[in-house]
Amino acid sequence: MPSLSKSFSSEDEGDLRRGPWTLEEDTLLVHYIARHGEGRWNLLAKHAGLRRTGKSCRLRWLNYLKPDVKRGNLSPEEQWLILELHSKWGNRWSKIAQHLPGRTDNEIKNYWRTRVQKQARHLKIDANSTAFRDFIRLFCMPRLIQKIEGSSSSSSIMSPQNSSALPPLLDSASKPNSTPVAASLLPNTGQGPSTLSEAIQSLDLHDQNSDSSEYNCTNSAISSQISQFSKCPTSPFHVIGNNVDHNILGKDFSVDNGCYDMESMNLVATSSMVENYSIGDFPVDDSNWFDSGFSDSLWNMGG
């Protein structure tokens, strides 16, 4: 957010600036990197004439100015991938971000904290608990799969240049002052995967050392990967006929259902509901469930 005032944005600690970046600083940084490349951040800051720490320059570049940084709402595919990878790796945000082209670790971390952890708070369970992990895998991920499969035509192309495909009302780029100046100043490097399916393919290729068993049921294309995942016998939401494998329900999925207004929740994660649950009839408002991240009907249940 360039050029916004902030109480501590004036110079302190000697000559170093802190707080929001100005448009002028952004331009300096972008032009310097365009000419000399990135790296050696402390030197870069000095030579570019920026009164910022190298760290601050690096962060500003990586999280905001870099041309291939994608802005706007996370797609269902991206959300699914975040949930899946987080269940696998935990808070390894940078590692997770490597598999989401154009997304930064900061953005993923923010998403997790503001959307997913909020849900755990509303359910009054620990976000790191088994119960919440089950909730994610039993309810959220299958729902996302439905969402993805329902709009399979738009499943794969998510290059930064294609951000117009994002839901316009929810595209955070609509915020003022949020347009990356570098996008118009620098060419796209074209490095790294540009689509989610490419990212998942790279996941298949590179993840075979550590926990590859979790991906035994993956395929190269995202749609087949996800449907394969849902069919995988080891998947927590393995489907038998049209019903969830009840083996997974042996786990304690107790949620204090007396803690919130059940009428207004749309979704109630109780064992009895789970037993009647089938993939096709989630008791949630289908219209906007994941369109707006986790923040709409389902996730706003406790407020």
Next chain:
DNA sequence: AATAGTGCCAACCGCCAGAGC
């Protein structure tokens, strides 16, 4: 219209690991 509450996210902080000397 004013105020309070909440969501979101950019930016900062502290810690750590690796490289170079």
Next chain:
DNA sequence: GGCTCTGGCGGTTGGCACTAT
């Protein structure tokens, strides 16, 4: 081996924008 520098990471914070009352 110890020190310094640098970059990377995860956690946290502050403030703007939006929504509800």
